[in-house]
Amino acid sequence: MGFDRESNIYTLTFATIMVVLVGGLLAYVSMSLGPAQSANISNEKMQNILQAIGISETKGIQREQAGKVFNDYIKRRITIDYQGNILSDKKSTDPISATDKLDAFNIDLRKEYSKFIKPIMNQHKGNPEATKEALSKSKDIHFPIFVCEFNGATYYVLAASGKGLWDDVWGYIGLNSDLVTISGAVFDHKGETPGLGSKIVEPWFQEEFIKKKISDGTKFVPIRVIKPGSHEPNEFEVDGISGATFTGVGVGEMLIRTIEVYYNFFKSHPEFSGTTTVVATATDSTDAASGATAAVASDTTSAK
Secondary structure, X not given: OOOOOOOXXXXXXXXXXXXXXXXXXXXXXXXXXXXXXXXXXXXXXXXHHHHHHOOHHHXXXXXXXXXXXXXXXXXXXXXXXXXXXXXXEEEOOOOOOOOOOOOHHHOOHHHHHHHHHXXXXXXXXXXXXXXXXXXXXXXXXXXXXXXXXXXXXXXXXEEEEEEOOOOEEEEEEEEOOOOOEEEEEEEEEOOXXXXXXXXXXXXXXXXXXXXXXXXXXXXXXXXXXXXXXXXXXXXXXXXXXXXXXXXXXXXXXXXXXHHHHHHHHHHOOOOOOOHHHOXXXXXXXHHXXXXXXXXXXXXXXXXX
């Protein structure tokens, strides 16, 4: 006896079989591609870290090469908390394990920003001191440091993440061994406006940060992303992108909030080279960051 192809039972049976087959096929494809996708994500992260060092040997490195040479340059992977406590310190000889959540390479600042940092900032909006105090008490916020050694010189790559106009922005900043001068920068975004905010990925914008400073030798001075054409940038400023004021504000905010933590860490750990000249007090850092935040807000208002 044949099936009645016009019956509801036939239709439901056929639909069920197709759902199972297609679902199984998609699951198989996803599982098959999973390792390759993970490797691509890992290699891209390594590529960004290496390029942020700012040396010619890694500046143009391709994603496919990054995994092969990462440990040739990155000799330590350090994770600290907001207070500057070292939570993990790995050497290049220590393999990167996906199960080690405190390994600096496994720190996902974008997730931490969305889950822990952004809610605190929203809760204390307009009160930078309360925001900073609340952030400092969180045990869920981590700061990765990648120590590079090449030709007798040491470089430090620091990570940052924040919010642009539409979605996440993030990046890496390289510091020379003096722990003051920026050696390189790499930025990326999830959904900034094409042709405007998306330009933070372009070399000309990232190269503006090279040779800029995060300290005047006595205190922390945040890097400011200023309104383009407003004035000639000084050694602590870079021009923003025309028509992308809020993306620039996002980049500036994440650098102000994050680099101060790194600065204070290096200041309190003399085993890192160059820290003997970094003698700012916590009050100095707070005043500088507050002033920069107000200045960025002023730029935003004037650009509206």
